[in-house]
Amino acid sequence: MSELNNNDRLRLGIKARCFELSRHLSKRYVMLNPDKTPTAFATELCHSIRRLDDATIDDPRTLLNLFLKPNDSAASLEQLPADPMFPVILSATFLLRALDAEAQGQHERGWNNLTDAAYWCGIAQGGRHVSLVQKEAVSDAQTRIAKRGGEARHDKERQTKEFAQQRARELCPDGGWRPKIEAARRIQTEVADYAKELGWTMVKDRVVGKIDEWLSEMHDAHLFFPTLRKKPESSG
Template structure:
């Protein structure tokens, strides 16, 4: 058993976890950029995030895109998701938002952002990029589906639906989806690939099925143009 002294419960507050996240992110950044001095993390990441982050933007790829030079954005979201610095940037962004919320006397929001920051800090420590994390999630979900194959088709489809819902959020362009069908076309290949080893598989008019699923997303109103949703009624 480790002899490392555990802080008292009253010491495990907001500032404690904020400091732990910062230290871990700094170490991760130094490991990924050995040519940089440790203090560069504050100027190259935290300072940039503080100055240019738009708190209205959610989704890991969209958050990173805020800080990608315009000439590199043409490489697309898949390229952005493969960045080894991605999780560090996402975690740092949530840390910045947490601190700003705390200073604005919004403790619930501050803790919510800090929870996201700690999650992405853990991903940073693991060394996974966002793209690798997504692929690992797919593999683990498929294993779960294989183990629960006897639980019926709806359970299997529900796993696929939830996977697609998150994919639609993560792949949303900076300017938003132009339509629900735009989102369907963008995730169709991923959906078909995901279902290759699942049971039951997507067959027939899979794009029509996905469109129906996306229409029932809890946050569909904020993701897709309202005019299209009205036409579907």
């Protein structure tokens, strides 16, 4: 019975997170396509992705070629025009995979796909073109994909860390977090709750400090935390 309840909690957690990401992506989709209604995200984009997606493909460049250049398999991401829709497409792809995995009771695969969906959603919301972050994003994605084997699949702390970093991106106020510790304080409750859903209880007195440490490790931290930006060197 306890195992069943745990599976139910995991399933509900995946669904809730997918619903939240879907709302963010839908808003971003409409912002980028003013002539579309919010429902078009699901009826048009998601429908198209389901028709073209190949679940055996994880590499972002290959996925974009699959969706955007179906008749030109030789096309590379570098040859495609810079388009802020790219991260929306990638996030929606992994989001749909997460929902499919959840429906099949494959909760671990669902959370893994959800992590990818959240990562690309963060980039989409930041409004940055994939072409501008290609090297770092692809490298990061490939690293995470490689780590899915073996013990990394059960690394609850890693998943919580990525969730915390993603929430800091999503909730970032105009001008960035000042100071950085404010972001950790703002998201501490939901991060601790997320960890508990995964079966990991964070030490109460260390939650804020741990999150603050994780936020410092974000590859794009300088975009969200002004205090981490490098100051120009003095000419004197």
